[in-house]
Amino acid sequence: MSDHLRPETLALHTGIHRSQFNEHSEAMYLTSSFVFDSAAQAAARFAGNEPGNIYSRFTNPTVTAFEERLAVLENAETCIATSSGMSAILACVMGLLSAGDHIVASRSLFGATVNLFNNILKKFNIDTTFVSATDAGAWEAAVKPNTKLFFLETPSNPLTEISDITELARIAKKSNCWLVVDNCFCTPILQKPLELGADIVIHSATKYLDGQGRVLGGAVLGHRDLLMEGGIYGFLRTAGPTLSAFNAWVILKGLETLKVRMETHAQNALQMAQWLESQANVARVFYPGLASHPQHELAKRQQQSGGGIVTFEVKGGKDAAWRVIDSTRLISITANLGDAKSTLTHPATTTHARISQKARDAAGITDGLLRIAVGLEAVQDLQNDLARGWS
Ligand SMILES: Cc1ncc(COP(=O)(O)O)c(C=O)c1O
Structure with missing residues (x-):
């Protein structure tokens, strides 16, 4: 889709791949698997030698439509949809980090994110140092030789503290870390963290992207290399917290009015x-x-x-x-x-x-x-x- 179109237009027209019935509203592909023409085609798809869908834990056309639409709005190369905002955060840390790594995170995060970092990741020998969302010097001081990731929400939940994305992206880059921003409160309509230097954007699509409190969903957005080869997609495809076609369709329609x-x-x-x-x-x-x-x-x-x-x-x-x-x-x-x-x-x-x-x-x-x-x-x-x- 041409990049001179405005966000409200892109939110309506991106990711449309009409079937042979030429439906106006996006079709919903409720299927767990996809049928191959032959054994050779099945083998080629599984080997990655032929593009196409295999199984909805890997890819699904309705989910792909949602991913394309959100990617265009966030100005991201790639979007991977997840079953919830928490599974987007989980996929990010499971894909990018290993035992022995360290996270620097904002002290002002959603409660479940704090719980994930503090209690669950600790069991896998991944430690987190929590620092003030607004004190860039504290982030720099908290960096250790094994720090791999900075994580923040801005505005934060619930105190609406604002972190300086540009400044923290600079410190993250200097420290050889990835900066991950949870953009749930602003959505790409109000803020585009990737344009400010963040490496990854996380969404709880459950919130404004759906917009009517109907379904859970999430997304991870960023450069293709980091998401696909960095292990995030591999984790999701293997472990399974991917977005259902039904939820993707609901959120896809939500994006139209975002x-x-x-x-x-x-x-x-x-x-x-x-x-x-x-x-x-x-x-x-x-x-x-x-x-x-x-x-x-x-x-x-x-x-x-x-x-x-x-x-x-x-x-x-x-x-x-x-x-x-x-x-x-x-x-x-x-x-x-x-x-x-x-x-x-x-x-x-x-x-x-x-x-x-x-x-x-x-x-x-x-x-x-x-x-x-x-x-x-x-x-x-x-x-x-x-x-x-x-x-
Ligand atoms: C800022 C923020 N990030 C992430 C999440 C987690 O999203 P989900 O409930 O879709 O897993 C929430 C949920 O309330 C949130 O407020």
């Missing part, structure tokens, strides 16, 4: 953040689009807007935070984010409950903290719903 959704999420989130800042019961608001955000200037350079996630601390700790949640009638009490419907969660007892109190304190996840993933509803209705918790 730009308009992200723009509205961000406009609504900015209005919510400004309003929350004016509320007497709110101690602090974390939103990169606010001038009060510590990395607001960096966010303006690095992202198209502040995104759709607003985190705020209510006065009165856990009891007050739970009261706000339990008073809502419209906003969904669920830990997912990136849905057209607004969602509200208490990170300390949900997404970040499985990490230690010490790690939560270090990451600034206090008991009064609430995270709202602002949806596409009328902002006034969302404000009325939240205000019930403190009126």
